[in-house]
Amino acid sequence: MHKSTSGSSLGPDGLDLTQSFFKSILNASPPSPTNRHNKISVIGAGNVGMAIAQTILTQDLVDELVLVDAIPDKLRGEMLDLQHAAAFLPRTKIQASTDYSVTTGSDLCIVTAGARQLNGESRLNLLQRNVALFKKIIPPLVRYSPHCVLLIVSNPVDVLTYIAWKLSGFPSNRVIGSGTNLDSSRFRFLIADHLDVNAQDVQAYIVGEHGDSSVALWSSISVGGVPVLSFLEKQQIAYEKEMLENIHKEVINGAYEVISLKGYTSWAIGYSVANLARTIMRNQRKIHPVSVLAKGFYGIDGGEVFISLPAQLGRGGVLGVTNIHMTEEEMKRLKDSATTILEVQNQLGI
Numbered sequence: 444m445h446k447s448t449s450g451s452s453l454g455p456d457g458l459d460l461t462q463s464f465f466k467s468i469l470n471a472s473p474p475s476p477t478n479r480h481n482k483i484s485v486i487g488a489g490n491v492g493m494a495i496a497q498t499i500l501t502q503d504l505v506d507e508l509v510l511v512d513a514i515p516d517k518l519r520g521e522m523l524d525l526q527h528a529a530a531f532l533p534r535t536k537i538q539a540s541t542d543y544s545v546t547t548g549s550d551l552c553i554v555t556a557g558a559r560q561l562n563g564e565s566r567l568n569l570l571q572r573n574v575a576l577f578k579k580i581i582p583p584l585v586r587y588s589p590h591c592v593l594l595i596v597s598n599p600v601d602v603l604t605y606i607a608w609k610l611s612g613f614p615s616n617r618v619i620g621s622g623t624n625l626d627s628s629r630f631r632f633l634i635a636d637h638l639d640v641n642a643q644d645v646q647a648y649i650v651g652e653h654g655d656s657s658v659a660l661w662s663s664i665s666v667g668g669v670p671v672l673s674f675l676e677k678q679q680i681a682y683e684k685e686m687l688e689n690i691h692k693e694v695i696n697g698a699y700e701v702i703s704l705k706g707y708t709s710w711a712i713g714y715s716v717a718n719l720a721r722t723i724m725r726n727q728r729k730i731h732p733v734s735v736l737a738k739g740f741y742g743i744d745g746g747e748v749f750i751s752l753p754a755q756l757g758r759g760g761v762l763g764v765t766n767i768h769m770t771e772e773e774m775k776r777l778k779d780s781a782t783t784i785l786e787v788q789n790q791l792g793i
């Protein structure tokens with residue numbers, strides 16, 4: 444073994460070992476210019492942002508993952524900690540900066556920055572603080588990634604999705620709120636637990652506000668393709684309207700309970716948003732209950748409001764809203780939920 448002038452080891456053919464090891468690769472034709480470089484940026488490297496980032500990394504979704512936060516040391520610490528897992532993960536370039544230019548050319552920008560609820564505090568209470576923050580965050584994201592899909596997670600997510608839409612000037616199909624994708628997962632877990640089945644076999648949607656006025660669509664729930672109410676009858680499991688309402692209440696209280704116990708929620712929202720990112724990046728055309736511009740759907744005509752409806756998602760963002768069956772009572776609750784959000788929005792005067 445000899446040393447080259449640069450100090451690296453030389454092989455028997457006199458070539459730098461690194462060069463001889465990679466010779467055939469270096470001589471290969473350059474990558475096709477049509478190879479797409481997929482990039483996701485996560486804004487806010489707190490509990491939620493990091494849970495999303497790490498779940499995305501495990502799913503081999505992107506070539507590059509970028510983190511942005513306002514606190515440089517914490518941000519660098521989080522970046523290094525994720526980079527140190529490289530040996531166990533699909534190869535992804537991980538970058539982090541407080542400067543938004545690092546997000547340049549992102550396909551998807553996920554916004555999680557902002558204040559979170561204290562014990563017992565409602566999501567809507569965070570509004571003023573997080574609107575002020577969005578005025579600083581959305582314009583640079585749009586400047587550096589004018590063709591991206593914006594996926595909003597910060598709370599109150601429905602109103603902030605509307606604010607992001609207004610601030611971005613994007614078409615509404617490219618601005619999505621994570622909405623009730625999480626509430627629906629909580630709902631499916633509770634139904635599955637109650638019936639002792641797999642949550643992935645439970646098709647069930649919570650729509651409307653991500654929060655206290657959300658609406659459970661009982662009439663369209665199915666388990667393994669069987670409508671749930673007749674399934675319950677067949678299994679001779681006693682069911683009552685009150686029991687169903689209690690499951691919905693448990694969904695609504697779920698976040699409050701987790702926050703009172705551990706201070707914040709993170710893992711479920713991490714999986715929920717990574718699941719949305721997969722559908723968008725891989726153009727899966729899957730249907731998710733997410734916050735979309737709802738005006739014109741299901742008789743919602745009071746104004747421009749973002750609330751969750753079952754929407755088909757793909758690379759371009761929202762591809763369509765599905766025409767799911769709702770009872771009159773469910774439709775009324777959905778409209779009431781939209782009105783709740785609109786009233787909050789109107790107070791902002793935006």
Ligand SMILES: NC(=O)C1=CN([C@@H]2O[C@H](COP(=O)(O)OP(=O)(O)OC[C@H]3O[C@@H](n4cnc5c(N)ncnc54)[C@H](O)[C@@H]3O)[C@@H](O)[C@H]2O)C=CC1
Binds near residue numbers: 490560
């Ligand atoms: N939509 C949903 O289903 C859920 C939404 N959330 C919401 O997500 C948000 C974040 O929650 P956590 O991560 O627990 O909070 P956190 O306090 O752990 O993280 C927030 C991060 O935002 C950063 N930040 C503040 N100003 C910034 C700026 N100008 N630019 C970049 N980063 C900035 C902070 O430095 C901090 O790291 C909250 O609004 C919370 O309510 C949380 C769980 C579920």
Ligand SMILES: CC(=O)C(=O)O
Binds near residue numbers: 708
């Ligand atoms: C905090 C919140 O919005 C949630 O976990 O549902």
